[in-house]
Amino acid sequence: MTDITGLHNTWTVKDILPTGYWLHNETLGKLFLPTKNVDTELQSGDKIEAIATHDENNNPVADTRIPESGLNALYLLTAKDAIKTGAFFTWAMTRDLYVPKKWQESPINPGMKYLVYVFVDPQSQKIVGATKLHKFYPETSEWLKVDQDVTLTVFAKTDLGYKVLIDDTALGLLFHSDVSVSLRIGQEVPGVIKNRREDGKLDVGLKGQTRENRNDLQSAILDDLAAHGGLSTLTDKSSPDDIFKRFGVSKGAYKKAIGNLYKNKKIAISKDSITLQKGN
Template sequence: MFTENTSELHIGSIVELSIEESLPTGYWLSVSSEQRLFLPIENCPQATTDKVKVFITVDKNGQKIADAQLPKSELDKATVLTAKDATDTGAFFDWGTSRDLYVPQKWQESPVNPGMDYLVVPFVDEKSQRIVGCTKLKHFYPETNEWLKPKQTVSLQVFAKTDLGYKMLIDESTLGLLFHSDVHVALRIGDKLQGSIKEIRDDGKINLSIGPQSKDTRKSLAQAILDDLEAHDGLSTLTDKSSPEEIYEHFKVSKAAYKKALGNLFRNKKVLLEKGIVKLNK
């Protein structure tokens, strides 16, 4: 005798289950010898095999159900999602599942505009036991990290823009701030770039800069410039006069970092600098 007790299935998990029974309204999936889970037909229009991989979620009554349309990301992890709609109470994001991911207004870093991308953390709300989203990353990621040190090279991802600068997710683990004065390229929410720790403030919070600061990383940039010249017959039109946007698009570093690397190559007689052209000094 089947029961609908699905306590061993956690909301937000992805599992592969066997189809026990097909109905006009959906499918009963076998969880164990005595337990089963319902997969509504709208969550899986056509089941073509005996087994189906499903996402565990809840229906409008709070009951666990299956969804064969899997999410684009894990729970409790920030991911770039596109806003589909916004109301006075919250916004809806395309998460890949049958039902859009709802982000209540209280969990929004800033007002959400449909069609725009945002960094969203899906999570299970403890009170309602429903999956919702949050764009306030400070609820999931710390603003201090004792393992991060000045000049350390890190990966960055933009998640919000403020009057001071851009709020960044550092190495998918910590939050930091990139001041407008240190930004020389156009940035959008969700953009990923290479950066470094500019300083650790007295309160432990982290200020950032674009591009490398460490000696090893500067050497890597110099080598990347030489490799690019080798690949293009020893010539490049990307000079110290090029726009920050052009430089960032090509090497993912700031104009200041590129100029410094190019200057070092020139002083070491690795390249020749002519009007509008950089030449490999063979």
């Protein structure tokens, strides 16, 4: 039965026991569904959707609690516990998701959130998770071009910067020097491809921090002012987090943008606010 682990199928209830139900599928045969793996009481002949997995004794069983995106997919999960050989995460299925140490990007700390890729381990034939995303996503892509706007999903923090997933297709690096706000694991931010290295690996930046995007940021600031009666209390003294929440850019990028608008006499800047100049 291990060869069907992770498969999501329609099953028919054949036999009812005190501890669960025997299910049948014409192609796959029979599979036991423990009572704890189903939310409602079933009757003989009922048809249900279930996924094949294993119980704590390594016996093949069914589970009616099916992950929303299935397997071979990413989930933002909170670590529940960590032991010498791996870590456990609470998630959609009845049993906690196990992330073996060999599949961890870095040591996992209980209570912290992680982006976890869920798959069937080809060696153990069990459903497991991994935070080593480079095992599942390439570190370069011919489809991603320099200056291209992308969506970045943060999955790890290193001494150099943040490791990110680019448009759900490839991995990249966002250097600390290009970020002035604290990013969270699992956070999605607008970005841009800044550089392709000789080995093909990709460096990225936050959108609004490159020359090509500064005009877009300035236009966004003017539009925001117009939508709020020509006044904004978001100045160069505001916190990086407040600036990022409003425009999705760093404080440095925002300061440069309003500085250019001021030089071009588009706005006036005071201690507590910026105002739209008449005629703009």
